Amino acid sequence: MAKLHLGVLGSGAGSNMQSIVDAIAAGTLDAEIKLVLSDVPDAKILDRGRKHGIPSQHLDCAPWKTKLEGPAEDRCIELLKGAGVDTVVLAGFMRIVKAGLLAAFPMRVLNIHPALLPAFPGVHSWTQALDYGCKVAGVTVHFVDAGTDSGPIIVQKAVPVLENDTPETLHARIQVQEHIAFPEALNVIARGNYKIDGRKVRIF
Numbered sequence: 001m002a003k004l005h006l007g008v009l010g011s012g013a014g015s016n017m018q019s020i021v022d023a024i025a026a027g028t029l030d031a032e033i034k035l036v037l038s039d040v041p042d043a044k045i046l047d048r049g050r051k052h053g054i055p056s057q058h059l060d061c062a063p064w065k066t067k068l069e070g071p072a073e074d075r076c077i078e079l080l081k082g083a084g085v086d087t088v089v090l091a092g093f094m095r096i097v098k099a100g101l102l103a104a105f106p107m108r109v110l111n112i113h114p115a116l117l118p119a120f121p122g123v124h125s126w127t128q129a130l131d132y133g134c135k136v137a138g139v140t141v142h143f144v145d146a147g148t149d150s151g152p153i154i155v156q157k158a159v160p161v162l163e164n165d166t167p168e169t170l171h172a173r174i175q176v177q178e179h180i181a182f183p184e185a186l187n188v189i190a191r192g193n194y195k196i197d198g199r200k201v202r203i204f
């Protein structure tokens, strides 16, 4: 059991980060969020972080629009290491992270994806699930590897797709499970009772 020192990267509302903050406050997750970084200067996740007294700052990722690379990646690593981060949490971070960050935190970068991977990687996966006619959708927390939404899976939760669902209602139902899944996955990492065996995360 080792307390996690988390760095959170996000681009949006930060409800997943909030679920981690709440789990820590409730004493159900042995962790501390050391730093919040967002590529979006006015993202709500930064306000949430500041509200909880967590150092929170904008990370300028220009000129790239969809990835974290080059000087921005270097700066990101420098900030995370400087804050004493040992585990990086992608909580709605709308950029592809590259080899530099993954090498700086080997098998210590986690992502949450709003689908039951390997179905529907990429963006708007809940809309993809709806359009496909799926009866079940869900959420996946996984280690990040060099691919897109392709790393070893730590936790998955399923949610039903209802007859009259819209993308918004389905995403809202998925988010309820996200907020359970992320603290649960981080608890696996904190307890250290897992082994990565190829694609499989064996939890014992």
Ligand code: GRF
Binding pocket: 010, 011, 012, 013, 014, 015, 016, 017, 045, 091, 092, 093, 112, 113, 114, 175, 178
């Ligand atoms: C979540 O649906 C997450 O799965 C996806 O982006 C969304 C972020 O939501 N990757 P929030 O910013 O945590 O509220």
